[in-house]
Amino acid sequence: MTALGKLFRTTTFKLTLVYLTVFALFAAFLLGYFALNTRRLITEQITDTVNAEITGLSEQYRIGGIRRLVVVVDARARRPGSSLYLVTTFAGESLAGNVTSLPPGTLDNPGWTETGYRRLDEGEAGEHPEHHALVRVFQLPGGFRLLVGRDLDERERLYNIVLSAGRWSIAIVIVLGLAGGLFVTRRVLRRVDAMTETTRTIMRGDLGGRLPVAGTGDELDRLAENLNLMLERIEALMHGLKEVSDNIAHDLKTPLTRLRNRAEQALRSGKNETEYRAALESTIEESDGLIRTFNALLMIARAESGQARDNMSEFDAAEIAHDIGELYEPLAEEKGIALKVEADAPAPLKGNRELISQALANLVDNSIKYAEPRDSINGGPAQIIVRALSEGDRILLTVADSGPGIPEADRSRVVERFVRLEQSRSQPGSGLGLSLASAVARLHGGELTLADNHPGLKSIIALPRGGPVQIAG
Amino acid sequence: MATYADIQRPFGRTAEAQPDRVTMRLLVIEDDRDAADYLVKAFREVGHVADAATDGDDGLAMALDGQYDVLIVDRMLPKRDGLALIGALRAKGMETPALILSALGQVDDRVKGLRAGGDDYLPKPYSFSELLARVEVLARRRVGRTEETVLRVGNLELDRLSHQVHRGEEEITLQPREFRLLEYLMQHAGQVVTRTMLLENVWDYHFDPQTNVIDVHISRLRSKIDKGFSQPLLHTIRGAGYMIRDGAR
Numbered sequence: 008m009t010a011l012g013k014l015f016r017t018t019t020f021k022l023t024l025v026y027l028t029v030f031a032l033f034a035a036f037l038l039g040y041f042a043l044n045t046r047r048l049i050t051e052q053i054t055d056t057v058n059a060e061i062t063g064l065s066e067q068y069r070i071g072g073i074r075r076l077v078v079v080v081d082a083r084a085r086r087p088g089s090s091l092y093l094v095t096t097f098a099g100e101s102l103a104g105n106v107t108s109l110p111p112g113t114l115d116n117p118g119w120t121e122t123g124y125r126r127l128d129e130g131e132a133g134e135h136p137e138h139h140a141l142v143r144v145f146q147l148p149g150g151f152r153l154l155v156g157r158d159l160d161e162r163e164r165l166y167n168i169v170l171s172a173g174r175w176s177i178a179i180v181i182v183l184g185l186a187g188g189l190f191v192t193r194r195v196l197r198r199v200d201a202m203t204e205t206t207r208t209i210m211r212g213d214l215g216g217r218l219p220v221a222g223t224g225d226e227l228d229r230l231a232e233n234l235n236l237m238l239e240r241i242e243a244l245m246h247g248l249k250e251v252s253d254n255i256a257h258d259l260k261t262p263l264t265r266l267r268n269r270a271e272q273a274l275r276s277g278k279n280e281t282e283y284r285a286a287l288e289s290t291i292e293e294s295d296g297l298i299r300t301f302n303a304l305l306m307i308a309r310a311e312s313g314q315a316r317d318n319m320s321e322f323d324a325a326e327i328a329h330d331i332g333e334l335y336e337p338l339a340e341e342k343g344i345a346l347k348v349e350a351d352a353p354a355p356l357k358g359n360r361e362l363i364s365q366a367l368a369n370l371v372d373n374s375i376k377y378a379e380p381r382d383s384i385n386g387g388p389a390q391i392i393v394r395a396l397s398e399g400d401r402i403l404l405t406v407a408d409s410g411p412g413i414p415e416a417d418r419s420r421v422v423e424r425f426v427r428l429e430q431s432r433s434q435p436g437s438g439l440g441l442s443l444a445s446a447v448a449r450l451h452g453g454e455l456t457l458a459d460n461h462p463g464l465k466s467i468i469a470l471p472r473g474g475p476v477q478i479a480g
Numbered sequence: 481m482a483t484y485a486d487i488q489r490p491f492g493r494t495a496e497a498q499p500d501r502v503t504m505r506l507l508v509i510e511d512d513r514d515a516a517d518y519l520v521k522a523f524r525e526v527g528h529v530a531d532a533a534t535d536g537d538d539g540l541a542m543a544l545d546g547q548y549d550v551l552i553v554d555r556m557l558p559k560r561d562g563l564a565l566i567g568a569l570r571a572k573g574m575e576t577p578a579l580i581l582s583a584l585g586q587v588d589d590r591v592k593g594l595r596a597g598g599d600d601y602l603p604k605p606y607s608f609s610e611l612l613a614r615v616e617v618l619a620r621r622r623v624g625r626t627e628e629t630v631l632r633v634g635n636l637e638l639d640r641l642s643h644q645v646h647r648g649e650e651e652i653t654l655q656p657r658e659f660r661l662l663e664y665l666m667q668h669a670g671q672v673v674t675r676t677m678l679l680e681n682v683w684d685y686h687f688d689p690q691t692n693v694i695d696v697h698i699s700r701l702r703s704k705i706d707k708g709f710s711q712p713l714l715h716t717i718r719g720a721g722y723m724i725r726d727g728a729r
Contacts, residue, residue, distance in 0.1 A: 288719060291607065291719065294605075295607070298605055299688055302603075302688060303688070306687075330683070333657060334683060334685075334689070334693055334697075335693055337693070337696040337697055337699075337700050338691060338693050338696045340696075341696055361685070361686060361687060364685060364687070365685070365687040368685075368687070368689055372689065372691050375691070376691070
């Protein structure tokens, strides 16, 4: 596409054309209306004057007969100006006046006619062009005819002036409009081209590129700013994805290596069936762990992509708190932790029951894993309290423990996939529990926050009561 | 204690708890030939009769034709996918229990599978012991044991109407969940019940609780029904799950 072709195809240019057409049509209408009305007004004035003169002249004729009329007409005809006079006999013989070369038959039709003529003082035909006039022929009693008229050149001249003014102004409007349109279009096009160029660079893989912002705060700037925000989000996501794949590589490679080593070891030094059996059993155990990690990852991916949004139903979050509490209570007790559920009032909620249960289960599991059997500060037994409560239009599911908690600086980090604080590396688990809980919360339009329980950790899943706000379309 | 190995070798039975294994006729419909061969071989090793079909059309023809106790159907099959196959089967009035195997393991896929007429759903990758346990439960379901109001294993008796549990003369008090746990185990007495099956059927959760919470529930239950009795009824099958069974029989 040529540069000009590109210019003509832009929206701005098309809009310019549309505006230009509308404006030119309007100007043409306005001027045409003005010209026609001026012309009509002049014509009216002419007829009024001619009528008045005919009345006056026929009065002279009535008073003094043809002789007086001829004298008066002669006097008037000699005055310079655009008035035309002619008095003829019935046979058409001129008696007085300043008009000649009327087309034949003009005098036979009483009333108004537009006609060509020559002034008597202009000499013979050919020397001057023919004029136009509006004349009225009046039949005087006694067979004489009186013709009074006005030259129309003035009217035509005015009309033509207005018309040509109209033409010129329309032409100027079009030229200026086109020029302005092209100018604006080129400016816009240049900025759009710059944006396009940047997006191409970004598409080629340089996610750090940003669209130029002119700083004028106009709609293109706003668009560029929003696109830049989007790019930032995408870059962050891509960064996250990269980190995740690195983490996956790391966290899956470790057990895979262990698995392979064990199998190899058994092959190399296995002496009897019992040893082989032990090696195989640990292989299966290890691969079960891997599958578990994979499943958790898939689940998070599903929750984050919003795919699980179809399975929403209405249920009582308090019931879930009781169910999960009941599921984990024996495990907690075995570890010397008192697990309590405080969820007496119903907390109705719309969401994916299974996922929310799992998120809460992960939080409880997490607390049990890290809770210390003795509350180190108060000296009492370690405890975990699971709560479900309504707060405004949100439902809060909280798990509070008296364990070591998470230092404030690390709180946002532990929600990320695979992040496990150094001191917990020895504990079993995939390091995905909190990430899953967080992904589930976000899927429902809520959030997972970690807070200090003084001492211990308080994990809060806050969910909008009505479920996630559906994005239109 | 029975071990995972005993499941793999039913003929080398020890005196302790063994599944009441009745020979089943199984049809494996799976397009991955390796996986199908592995399953057929594994099922045969534990004493079942197993055939394999590698596409949806063959699978349907064989399922309509043969007298199978349970069908193991892969969800994605050439020619006719697993769900359509089950649908066609059900439309023809065949009620053979079908277990769906699928690489799509999420809850909504499960719901879709069960809605299409599947009787159970197992996401890949699965362990053979899990599959075996589920298939055996499906086969047994046809016998209609779930209808009984009083379940008995040895001298343990569970009354589903009065919600009372007795072992011999002694009444055992159970929490509601413990009762449901025992009820499920007793419904499948003599069969291996996996942790996942318990989580699904007793708690109605389909997720992986990471830590093995079920084990603790089982040991609580065990302390209530087996403590003080010389003959334990509730057995742990290593690498597979649990089984309730009267070992003295």
